[in-house]
Amino acid sequence: MSEAAVKTGHPKGLWVLFGTEMWERFNFYGMRAILTLFLVNSLMMKEEDASLIYGGFLGLCYLTPMLGGFIADRFFGNRNCILLGGLMMAIGQFLLFASASVFGTNLSLANLLMWSALGIIIFGNGFFKPNISSMVGSLYPKQEKSKLDTAFTIFYMGINLGAFLGQLICPIVGDVKDAEGIRDIHAFKYGFLAASIAMLIGTAIFYVLKDKYVVTPEGRPLGGLPSKNEASDFEEGESQKAVFSQKALITAGIVFMALGAVIHFVFDQNLIYTLIYSSGLTLAGLIVSDTSLTKVERDRIFVIYIVAFFIIFFWAAFEQAGSSLTFIADNQTDRSFFGWNMPPSMVQIFNGLFVVAFAIPFSMLWDYLRSKDREPISPMKQAFGLALIALSYFIIAHNVKDLGNNGLLAIKWLILLYLIQTCAELCLSPIGLSLVGKLSPKRFSSLLYGVFFLSNASGYALAGTLGSIMPATGDKFIKAKELGIDLQAVLDKTITPTAEQLKVLAANQISDHNPVFAGFEIHNLYEFFMVFVVLTGLAAIILFSLTPFLKKMMHGVR
Secondary structure, three states, X not given: OOHHHHHHOOOOHHHHHHHHHHHHHHHHHHHHHXXXXXXXXXXXXXXHHHHHHHHHHHHHHOOOHHHHHHHHHHHHOHHHHHHHHHHHHHHHHHHHHHHHHHOOOOHHHHHHHHHHHHXXXXXXXXXXXHHHHHHHXXXXXXXXXXXXXXXXXXXXXXXXXXXXHHHHHHHHHHOOEOOOOOEOOOOHHHHHHHHHHHHHHHHHHHHHXXXXXXXXXXXXXXXXXXXXXXXXXXXXXXXXXXXXXXXXXXXXXXXXXXXXXXXXXXXXXXXXXXXXXXXHHHHHHHHHOOXXXXXXXXXXXHXXXXXXXXXXXXXXXXXXXXXXXXXXXXXXXXXXEOOEEOOHHHOOHHHHHHHHHHHHHHHHHHHHHHHOOOOOOHHHHHHHHHHHHHHHHHXXXXXXOOOOOOOOEEHHHHHHHHHHHHHHHHHHHHHHHHHHHHHOOHHHHXXXXXXXXXXXXXXXXXXXXXXXXXXXXXXXXXXXXXXXXXXXXXXXXXXXXXXXXXXXXXXXXXXXXXXXXXXXXXXXXXXXXXXXXXXXXXXXXXXXXXXXXXXXHOOOOO
């Protein structure tokens, strides 16, 4: 064992996967930062259409990992799928570069290239995402699985370092305005080109270093073709291949169609959300119907499902960063940061910064607690994460309570919110990835990561629904006053607006009524934030109370 390996106690393969994932996240988040601006400014789309494309694109990126996980576990193996996915994403970004280069002379070709690009990136992400996470888990032999929480926290730092660099560099080269504030609509191509190059670098790193470092402690390559699996890599008595009966597959198909109909027509979800929810539930059911599963394996898979359910509430609260929290940063926050007026879209960059700063201290904390035999089990850490996110929203709710309609929130409170939410994220997200690695039977490892990522997709869908119940912010009251309308009186129903006034409000995108959630009317920002306090707080309490039961079902896995 080399000196470096002894010092960190982690295989060098972890750093290869860290680097590969870092460049992939640079490519993904960099493109994400400028995509909607490109669709609106260069391809001349309406903002609402661009938002729908963006939401659907994100959701599908977290749906295809099920397919990529299945193909890897049954046919291609992890490493081939990572290389295939990386190349597909680089090609997709290059097609976006081409689209952003030709829109001025041929708009229909630019649109065709854009749709092709998004489709290729969605499938590329599906091949890449579950397999790289699954390989982190495979680096550690059975007796070292307790190190996985630390390993995934380090890996998670790579994700956030890449995201931070992508969100910084792609907008610098791709979202360019001159001194008069006029946007250069031809600059987007450079942002997409930077994303494509980043993905090629990540794929090349993996291709060159995989055979040397991404190996078992004995030096055998990991993640090869499933047909070449070695029995010694599996736990004693563990089946090497999933066994789905024809009856189970036909039943799954029928259940998928029935669930889809209920979610689409009864719960009124759009087709992409319907696909996300129904395929997740169907696949979860199909996996536990596998006849080769032992009781211990089935119990452990149920723990993954239970934890994945609670994680939906975490992401629904956390992902307000891109919607309601950005609108509040824009409309009701004093963004003066050491004398500099920070752009509202940049406030959320603190999350990536804090993750990079705290990932190593958190991994050291878990290592220290493990050495004292006092490390909490994974579901307990995740309950802490949910409790912390409830705390962050409680602090913000308390601070907006007395703002009224024209007071401004100090930016320090949003920075504090992102600090607490980052600690919550480090207790929950890498720990969740690690838990799947520790609990999933090897033959299902990549597929179960696919199911786990569906909790993210479902969380994003719920985040959109919850973000839409945000009540009017101060800017809306000021605008209404300029138009000669007392918005507070309209919302309180103390005056009835005329048809003409209603028309004026609608034209200025101001709602004439308060939003309603679960039968409760949301009157102000305090009540809006308390929705998240209650949701995540309840989820934390329930998960805390379930931990003794989950510990039993984990059968000795920490």
